[in-house]
Amino acid sequence: MAGGLTKYRHLGRNSAHRQALLRNLVTSLIKYESIHTTWHKAKEAQRMAEKLITLAKRDNETARRSAQGILFTPEALLPKLFGELKDRYALRAGGYTRVLRTEPKDKYSQAPSAILELVDGPKDMRFAMTAAAVARDRELGKPHTDVTLKNVEKVIRFRKDGQKQLEDMIAKVGSLKLGTSNSAAVESK
Structure with a gap:
């Protein structure tokens, strides 16, 4: 058909x-x-x-x-x-x-x-990516973009203790030091 x-x-x-x-x-x-x-x-x-x-x-x-x-x-x-x-x-x-x-x-x-x-589960990809973006911005001392702020609002909207869960994930991702290794690699090239 x-x-x-x-x-x-x-x-x-x-x-x-x-x-x-x-x-x-x-x-x-x-x-x-x-x-x-x-x-x-x-x-x-x-x-x-x-x-x-x-x-x-x-x-x-x-x-x-x-x-x-x-x-x-x-x-x-x-x-x-x-x-x-x-x-x-x-x-x-x-x-x-x-x-x-x-x-x-x-x-x-x-x-x-x-x-x-x-969505809103332990394997939520948007939640992890948003936490990584916030951790990178904080580590580099940059202000958050509008997209990052909108994603923060979306990922915590329907979660119980959403802000606390996000802060925990940001701390976990921030401890990996992903932002400095990537920026150092880009600057060295």
Whole structure:
């Protein structure tokens, strides 16, 4: 159906195979909180993951049964989904996941790759990058850019003790002395 309107990406698979693939990706996402896959698979898995977390926020028997039907290992992941993740996203109206484009995983196929991650978690890439930028600016004595200030606001908005967590991460990144080694290498060239 070239050029036709589709509700979702078919991913070159039949219906059963596609559903199994997406269920597997979402199960891995809930388990590890970050997965690396192709961009198209990540965008489709993102849709299912958002719906799954919305089910967890409802926290009733119907929602539990629906979530149990999506996850491949519900006995291991339902407590995390209906406990930790439900509490983490209680105040957030949506946008529980983030897709970040990356370099292709496979040098032969060159398929566009991406990282699908849960936001506000321990593996949140934006949180780590913002902490590194703030640590670098502080170490070099430079004022923060508008983008850095906006990212600081975004990463602490829905976190409990967000400012304290950010300061801890800044201290951790600052102890690595990343800013001075890079700037010294640039100045020596």
